[in-house]
Amino acid sequence: MRIGELARRTGVSERSLRYYEQQGLLVAERTPGGQREYPEQAVDRVIRIQELFAAGLHSKKIAQLLPCMRDADGGPSAVATPRLVADLVAERDRIDRMITELVNSRDVLDDVINAAAQSRG
Amino acid sequence: MRIGELARRTGVSERSLRYYEQQGLLVAERTPGGQREYPEQAVDRVIRIQELFAAGLHSKKIAQLLPCMRDADGGPSAVATPRLVADLVAERDRIDRMITELVNSRDVLDDVINAAAQSRG
DNA sequence: GTAGAAGCTAACATCAATGTCAGGTTCAAG
DNA sequence: CTTGAACCTGACATTGATGTTAGCTTCTAC
Numbered sequence: 001m002r003i004g005e006l007a008r009r010t011g012v013s014e015r016s017l018r019y020y021e022q023q024g025l026l027v028a029e030r031t032p033g034g035q036r037e038y039p040e041q042a043v044d045r046v047i048r049i050q051e052l053f054a055a056g057l058h059s060k061k062i063a064q065l066l067p068c069m070r071d072a073d074g075g076p077s078a079v080a081t082p083r084l085v086a087d088l089v090a091e092r093d094r095i096d097r098m099i100t101e102l103v104n105s106r107d108v109l110d111d112v113i114n115a116a117a118q119s120r121g
Numbered sequence: 122m123r124i125g126e127l128a129r130r131t132g133v134s135e136r137s138l139r140y141y142e143q144q145g146l147l148v149a150e151r152t153p154g155g156q157r158e159y160p161e162q163a164v165d166r167v168i169r170i171q172e173l174f175a176a177g178l179h180s181k182k183i184a185q186l187l188p189c190m191r192d193a194d195g196g197p198s199a200v201a202t203p204r205l206v207a208d209l210v211a212e213r214d215r216i217d218r219m220i221t222e223l224v225n226s227r228d229v230l231d232d233v234i235n236a237a238a239q240s241r242g
Numbered sequence: 243g244t245a246g247a248a249g250c251t252a253a254c255a256t257c258a259a260t261g262t263c264a265g266g267t268t269c270a271a272g
Numbered sequence: 273c274t275t276g277a278a279c280c281t282g283a284c285a286t287t288g289a290t291g292t293t294a295g296c297t298t299c300t301a302c
Contacts (some may be wrong), residue, residue: 055226105176116201
């Protein structure tokens with residue numbers, strides 16, 4: 001598929017898809033005319049990338065991580081170096097703390113929302 | 122307490138604490154000499170603010186939300202306007218999606234970490 | 243009163259993904 | 273062939289919390 005369809009199907013802007021490619025997160029074939037041509041699998045990959053960005057990882061770390069990820073198709077995956085593993089453990093712990101904070105914040109919002117609902121019957 | 126202690130106890134920089142005040146998120150008494158003096162309660166409040174920032178709320182929305190939050194001391198709290206409630210519901214839903222994404226990302230990291238551990242015995 | 247730590251304001255810098263625009267090229271359908 | 277939609281590269285802008293620095297003032301302990 002071409003970039004417009006991938007953008008539509010993932011909800012990620014064309015600008016960002018080109019940026020991902022520039023950062024080495026996403027590869028694309030090119031048509032003879034130079035336009036990007038993505039495989040079906042790109043949809044999942046872009047969604048993963050988006051999630052990792054949302055989790056606060058920087059593109060450089062995502063680039064290191066991606067080859068080690070088991071894809072849905074179960075393709076061969078590289079093994080993370082000890083150095084990378086240490087980084088990933090730190091990231092995972094940070095994400096865990098982040099999740100805790102997010103749950104707290106959601107509960108706070110729920111509390112305010114419910115209080116307002118109740119105060120109006 | 123003064124700003125240095127508050128910073129130390131919350132893990133939030135002095136710079137950020139002053140910024141919070143400028144954004145109307147945090148109030149402080151002033152000594153005759155003009156230095157900020159915070160009540161004990163400020164510690165909890167700063168942590169809440171930090172969590173809300175981590176949840177992706179902007180300072181303007183936090184400023185609207187804060188008066189409606191039930192503090193730990195159970196003080197009187199304002200009731201959110203219907204307009205604000207609508208905003209908060211949207212934020213809560215966004216946070217819910219964010220949590221889902223974060224859990225996905227954490228699982229991906231765990232997977233890579235475990236695969237590396239296992240491949241080395 | 244004095245020295246050093248801690249605080250104040252104000253201004254400028256940073257980061258990193260994403261938005262946007264300009265000027266040109268390719269693709270697909272009539 | 274032509275036309276309009278879709279795509280290309282490259283450059284510049286934005287965002288918003290936070291870092292950093294400078295120059296000055298206040299506080300605290302001696």
